[in-house]
Amino acid sequence: MSILTILFLLLISTASEAQRRSSNISLGSSLTLTSNSTWPSPSGVYAFGFFPQQVNNYAVGIFLPDKTVVWTANRDTNPTVPNDTVSLLLSPEGGLVLRRRQGQDINVISLSTTIALASMHDNGNFVLYDSDSRIIWQSFDNPTSNLLPSQRISNGQEIFSSASETDYGRGNFRLKMQTDGYLVQYPINTPDIDPYAYYVQKPDGAVNVSLNLDSDGRLYQLNGSLPLRNISNGRLPTEGYINFMRLDVGGIFRIYSLSLGDLNLTRRWSYTEDECVPKGICGINAFCILLDNKPDCQCLPGFFFAKSGNHKAGCSRNFSAQGCSKTDNRLNCQKQKLPLRFGRRSLQDSNMALIRFGKNMVPDIGGDSDSKTIIKKEQRMDILVIGIVLMSIGILALSISVIFVRQKEKKYYKIGKENGDNFVEGLSLQVFTFEHLSEATNGFKEELGRGSSGTVFKGVMQQKMVAVKRLEKEFTQGEMEFQTELKTIGKMYHRNLVRLLGYCFDGDNKLLVFEYMSNGSLADILFNQENRLSWEERIEIARDISRGILYLHHECETQIIHCDIKPQNILMDNKWCAKISDFGLAKLLKQDQTNTYTEIRGTKGYVAPEWYQKQAITVKADVYSFGVMLLEIICCRKCVDWSMSEEEAILEEWVYDCYVTGKIGNLVGDEMVEERKMERMVKIGIWCVQYDPSLRPTMKKVLLMLEGTVEIPIPPCPSSFLSSI
Numbered sequence: 001m002s003i004l005t006i007l008f009l010l011l012i013s014t015a016s017e018a019q020r021r022s023s024n025i026s027l028g029s030s031l032t033l034t035s036n037s038t039w040p041s042p043s044g045v046y047a048f049g050f051f052p053q054q055v056n057n058y059a060v061g062i063f064l065p066d067k068t069v070v071w072t073a074n075r076d077t078n079p080t081v082p083n084d085t086v087s088l089l090l091s092p093e094g095g096l097v098l099r100r101r102q103g104q105d106i107n108v109i110s111l112s113t114t115i116a117l118a119s120m121h122d123n124g125n126f127v128l129y130d131s132d133s134r135i136i137w138q139s140f141d142n143p144t145s146n147l148l149p150s151q152r153i154s155n156g157q158e159i160f161s162s163a164s165e166t167d168y169g170r171g172n173f174r175l176k177m178q179t180d181g182y183l184v185q186y187p188i189n190t191p192d193i194d195p196y197a198y199y200v201q202k203p204d205g206a207v208n209v210s211l212n213l214d215s216d217g218r219l220y221q222l223n224g225s226l227p228l229r230n231i232s233n234g235r236l237p238t239e240g241y242i243n244f245m246r247l248d249v250g251g252i253f254r255i256y257s258l259s260l261g262d263l264n265l266t267r268r269w270s271y272t273e274d275e276c277v278p279k280g281i282c283g284i285n286a287f288c289i290l291l292d293n294k295p296d297c298q299c300l301p302g303f304f305f306a307k308s309g310n311h312k313a314g315c316s317r318n319f320s321a322q323g324c325s326k327t328d329n330r331l332n333c334q335k336q337k338l339p340l341r342f343g344r345r346s347l348q349d350s351n352m353a354l355i356r357f358g359k360n361m362v363p364d365i366g367g368d369s370d371s372k373t374i375i376k377k378e379q380r381m382d383i384l385v386i387g388i389v390l391m392s393i394g395i396l397a398l399s400i401s402v403i404f405v406r407q408k409e410k411k412y413y414k415i416g417k418e419n420g421d422n423f424v425e426g427l428s429l430q431v432f433t434f435e436h437l438s439e440a441t442n443g444f445k446e447e448l449g450r451g452s453s454g455t456v457f458k459g460v461m462q463q464k465m466v467a468v469k470r471l472e473k474e475f476t477q478g479e480m481e482f483q484t485e486l487k488t489i490g491k492m493y494h495r496n497l498v499r500l501l502g503y504c505f506d507g508d509n510k511l512l513v514f515e516y517m518s519n520g521s522l523a524d525i526l527f528n529q530e531n532r533l534s535w536e537e538r539i540e541i542a543r544d545i546s547r548g549i550l551y552l553h554h555e556c557e558t559q560i561i562h563c564d565i566k567p568q569n570i571l572m573d574n575k576w577c578a579k580i581s582d583f584g585l586a587k588l589l590k591q592d593q594t595n596t597y598t599e600i601r602g603t604k605g606y607v608a609p610e611w612y613q614k615q616a617i618t619v620k621a622d623v624y625s626f627g628v629m630l631l632e633i634i635c636c637r638k639c640v641d642w643s644m645s646e647e648e649a650i651l652e653e654w655v656y657d658c659y660v661t662g663k664i665g666n667l668v669g670d671e672m673v674e675e676r677k678m679e680r681m682v683k684i685g686i687w688c689v690q691y692d693p694s695l696r697p698t699m700k701k702v703l704l705m706l707e708g709t710v711e712i713p714i715p716p717c718p719s720s721f722l723s724s725i
């Protein structure tokens with residue numbers, strides 16, 4: 001039935017009429033498995049019949065026009081519909097069965113009485129009647145994962161999530177309307193007791209409580225037939241929409257709206273956005289953390305995923321604690337109760353879990369890290385702290401890391417040919433010839449600096465100074481790609497970014513022309529002990545830099561991860577305003593088409609630990625580098641300095657030690673800095689250099705903290721949570 005017909009039918013039928021109307025299915029009617037035949041409701045919105053499940057499989061149930069399944073028959077049998085099934089039959093003998101080529105009929109709905117008539121109603125209810133037109137069975141009384149408007153979960157009933165998005169079998173979570181009036185969510189196969197509950201609505205003295213759904217998406221409870229409370233607001237549009245509730249695969253119940261016009265399914269409400277809330281989501285010996293607001297399962301230290309490829313199937317270890325004795329020093333054994341269940345990292349409370357495990361069970365760090373910092377940490381790691389002591393963590397709890405998804409634009413366009421002499425600052429990117437730039441830089445004579453991506457020369461164009469960067473051969477991209485990327489970079493315009501003025505692409509010669517920064521790099525002035533910047537000046541620089549990074553991460557059209565934030569890449573203009581240079585170059589350098597970087601970019605000391613672990617690189621990698629640099633700005637020293645004592649050599653560790661022992665004054669030597677201000681900056685720095693990217697604040701939060709407008713919670717030790725190392 002076409003959408004137009006559906007809409008037409010919707011128009012001519014008022015809502016109350018729709019409730020009453022039904023399509024009668026008489027004895028002897030059948031649906032064949034191969035054809036797409038169904039028993040639709042009169043409006044055509046709902047249909048009863050076969051629908052595909054997993055690969056090459058079918059199930060029987062009720063579904064919406066977009067094939068959203070709202071009720072499933074026999075969800076615990078596997079396969080629900082055997083291979084040799086020929087048809088779904090309302091048999092002349094009064095049974096609703098699957099007729100097979102060889103095997104016996106299978107009851108779709110098991111009943112003790114015979115059916116005289118079946119009806120698919122316009123409200124989504126499939127009803128079976130006996131010969132006296134009495135209802136003997138209806139789908140509304142037997143909800144599976146969904147609740148439709150005017151349907152209810154009555155006192156004592158429960159619904160179950162589906163096994164997966166394509167498998168409508170019983171899944172891992174349930175929502176139960178208990179006889180004692182409590183509405184509770186539990187994992188499956190658990191007793192109905194508090195330790196297993198993860199969502200609880202108390203009855204508040206009511207007894208015969210049910211959970212109901214209104215057509216406008218309002219989920220509410222009744223005490224008998226009296227209103228008890230609203231669980232969701234409702235007020236969703238009803239004209240042309242079907243609003244329904246579903247207990248999702250991930251264990252959270254939500255309200256959805258299906259627009260009958262364009263068959264768009266929209267999520268409208270859920271009681272929590274934290275998908276780690278459902279207990280047991282990660283299986284045993286695992287714990288759930290939020291990455292990008294999506295649940296991610298990780299194994300406890302010393303454990304491995306039980307099923308590779310399925311991180312939600314829990315973790316196991318190939319090592320038995322029984323084999324070791326107390327005298328065996330190599331293994332650090334202790335009594336423990338396995339399996340550990342319902343692990344979840346919560347940033348809201350201050351509980352701490354200590355997990356002790358054998359020293360030689362330290363999981364491989366992954367990658368061939370040569371970083372002294374990380375190896376040092378690894379050796380110390382005989383006690384891991386999971387779960388973090390956080391006090392007023394509120395502000396960080398929801399910090400979201402945005403996975404960098406490279407959107408490769410395949411739009412090709414022609415950039416106007418060289419017009420070297422019409423160099424106009426502030427307009428779109430200029431294209432220069434190599435000769436022109438060679439002339440402007442006096443034959444690449446005066447070198448301003450040298451970095452991983454190329455060498456920078458001083459130049460003059462139309463009486464204005466410019467910086468010309470000659471890129472290394474490594475930039476192997478073709479001209480089109482190069483121009484596309486540059487066009488993106490050229491659009492970046494912010495007070496705290498060094499402006500790209502133009503470029504040259506001439507065979508092997510690839511050059512970029514930037515505005516000239518007369519006061520050199522932050523590295524030159526920060527590590528110069530004679531002419532130390534004042535505390536206030538340094539903090540203003542830190543704020544400027546964070547504004548620039550915030551722009552790259554969240555405020556410009558195409559998100560950019562810098563990948564190489566360090567003092568050498570921060571330049572100072574003639575007014576001592578700090579500007580970030582070299583942004584966007586990581587994109588130029590990236591050679592493969594995937595979303596992950598294959599090689600470590602950036603500079604040792606500043607690169608985030610996830611680079612070494614071959615994890616997805618997100619904007620949080622920049623936050624880490626910024627954090628290292630912030631500590632350098634606070635202390636006016638380099639992040640790694642082996643000329644210092646071992647305790648002080650690695651800045652990040654020294655800062656944390658000084659912080660926990662209350663000696664942050666040591667960090668600035670003789671300089672007089674108000675302790676309260678200094679402590680704030682140190683705390684921000686420690687938050688940014690957390691090993692776990694999800695613990696690091698977003699740049700937005702960093703800036704708010706730097707500006708002093710939000711509270712800064714007490715940071716944990718950066719390496720204390722080595723979940724994935």
Ligand SMILES: *[C@@H]1O[C@H](CO)[C@@H](O)[C@H](O)[C@H]1NC(C)=O
Nearest residue numbers: 021022023024025117119133
């Ligand atoms: C369906 O059957 C019922 C009961 O026999 C009857 O009252 C109703 O009119 C029938 N509806 C249609 C559309 O035939």
Ligand SMILES: *[C@@H]1O[C@H](CO)[C@@H](O)[C@H](O)[C@H]1NC(C)=O
Nearest residue numbers: 204205206207223224226228
């Ligand atoms: C529930 O309904 C009963 C009457 O059926 C009433 O006595 C009781 O106070 C109600 N409880 C609440 C909490 O509304």
Ligand SMILES: *[C@@H]1O[C@H](CO)[C@@H](O)[C@H](O)[C@H]1NC(C)=O
Nearest residue numbers: 155208209210222223224225
């Ligand atoms: C509970 O309330 C429903 C109406 O909401 C009613 O149909 C049912 O009979 C009641 N059950 C008991 C045991 O009172």
Ligand SMILES: *[C@@H]1O[C@H](CO)[C@@H](O)[C@H](O)[C@H]1NC(C)=O
Nearest residue numbers: 218220227228229230233234
């Ligand atoms: C529940 O919502 C309905 C509709 O919005 C409203 O009329 C009613 O007063 C609400 N009930 C409670 C207990 O808040």
Ligand SMILES: *[C@@H]1O[C@H](CO)[C@@H](O)[C@H](O)[C@H]1NC(C)=O
Nearest residue numbers: 303304305317318319320364
């Ligand atoms: C346990 O499994 C891990 C990963 O599969 C493997 O690297 C390690 O060698 C195994 N250890 C033992 C004792 O079998």
